[in-house]
Amino acid sequence: MPGEVKVMTRPEGKGSYVRAALKGMGVTLKHMVDPHKVTQQYPEEKWELAPRMRGTHRMAVHEDGRSKCVACGLCPTVCPVNCIKLIPAEDENGERYAAVYEIDEFRCIFCGFCQEVCPVEAIHLSVHYENAEYSRERWVYDLERLCEIDHPYTALWDPADPSSE
């Protein structure tokens, strides 16, 4: 019924806050003696990342520094957010290569489909998340930049067993 308030009586002997305050101070004192860390001093101290974490892309390269990408077009096809741009072309040896290969890391959702679908194990995700840029354009990584990235590969891909056999 509106306007009617249920009044509860305070239990005898439990009305004092002294006991609770002392208990809280006890916790504080305990932490003074045993400095159990809760706050992490980022960026001086960093998280230990899971080896299977999916982060920033990197492109695998041949020994001579060329990217391993054969411009097959499967990653832009499978990408659910259309963040990969690829224009294939023919190089001087008549081989197919990526004349333009760009990944918009800002738009990417790091699902890892591109890595999964790649037939030549060229594009990978890496265990890395610390990216910051002054402009949005800088978030579009071109092929050169992707090739230079050297963060560890995500453990979703095992270099010892590249085709997951």
Added chain:
Amino acid sequence: MYRNVKTAELVSLKIDGTEISVPPDTSVIEAAEAVGVLVPRYCYHPGIPTRPAQCRVCLVEIEGQPKLQPSCKMSVQEGMVVHTASEEARSARRSVIELLLVNHPLDCPICDAAGQCMLQDYAFETHQLASRLNEEKLVMGRDRIADDILYFADRCIICTRCVRFMREVAEDDALIVAQRGYRAYIDTFPGRVLDNPFRGNIVDVCPVGALVHEDFLFKARFWDLDQTASVCPGCSTGCNVTIDTKENQIVRLKPRHNSEVNSYWMCDHGRKHLIMSNRGLRPEAPLLRRNGKLVPTGWGDALTWVAERLREVPSGMAIVSPHAANESLFYFRRLLDRIGIAGGTFRVERGEEAILSGFPKLQLRADRAPNASGAELHGFERFDGSARSDPEGDAVAVLEDPLAELPEEWGRQASFFLYVGNRLSSAARNAHAILPVTTFAEMEGTFTNFEGRVQRFHQALQPAGLARPAWLVLARLVSLLEDDGDGGAAAPTLASEAFQVMVGDTPAMAGLEWASVGLKGARLGSTEAAVLQAQAPVEGA
């Protein structure tokens, strides 16, 4: 579809449980197609006469026959019972595919045929997931067998479709199978060059990615292409084609089967011609000359302004293009009638002719434009002179002709120069009004080919900027001119409406229907004759 139909008697047979009656001399593979069973095939192609039955992938089980039979070679017989997917047939097919895959490089990720490859399809169908081969694959490399065609020997399955196309359809024995067995490959005959004007078809008949056209090499993946049924504008034959587009650019043309026009083929001129149309400077908004300068305007203002000026035009000349659609030419004629300009000329680019010997109906004709017949039908005359005379003080109206060959100052003195077109040449820039219209690939409409066959084309591309179909612009202009305060007649807004108005007003086109023209086209003469016959008063009735 059926070869050499000798008698009207039909043969009944049963394919995968379905009864069908077909003319004798039909092959089992064709009869199966008629009941909706697609038997795998490599060496068989409906447009190539011989059936060597050498790929062995179309083997089917026929009751009463001791062994499996190649369905492409086997003629139907009365009472035949065919099983295309019996265990025996499928296991034979699986073995054939496995053998074909022994040396196939499986470079599908970089192969241009991936996605429309019959080896991919049948390997998937027969569930070939892993190879049992432990040896190294044979590597054969690639070869340029024509100026613009590459041959990837590793991918080739030696179905010899290309060799037989050249020998039997093009009747130009330029290709051979060199070497034998697993070393066999396709090559040009020693001392011969593959320069036939119909050579591009060998790329189309190739069931795998062994023959690749240079113009398409590494351009696009098949699944990225949008395909639109259209008509080739390369010459007056009007081959039925499919335009493959990607990101609003024409990537390639493929022939579309039409037994009345081009069978399964088309010429190389047509293939190259349209890809060039991606280039060139296009007007993207109506441009009106104000104080001596061309100023971009919206369509409403532009049409009102042009209609006002056209009312004052006393006399003048008209130029049209044989690349314009029938509907555009029709409404241009209406506009000219309205403003009192009679006649009008068009100029056709001429080139060398070429005939596909095995299907003589298909020719690269001298008239390198799709709609010269349509222009003649609407009362425009062929112009054969070297250069058009300057209109000087007269008015001039131009439809889609690029005016590319004319001097820079052409038309500068004209009293009114209306340019309705899609290319900005230097002469066209002298116009008082430039109304941007679409190319044929950006609109729906019809062309009339050399023998009076009206064929529809569909919209493959988005128009450039504010460009609109010419018939839409011209019909609106006509209704503005006819407006005596009552709003004028309603202008059509759909290509089908414009087509029906045109048919109703053009006696030669009587009887045509937008729907019945369909994807295969309709002959003018035949429909006209049929309609006249139907309308003829019955004697003595």
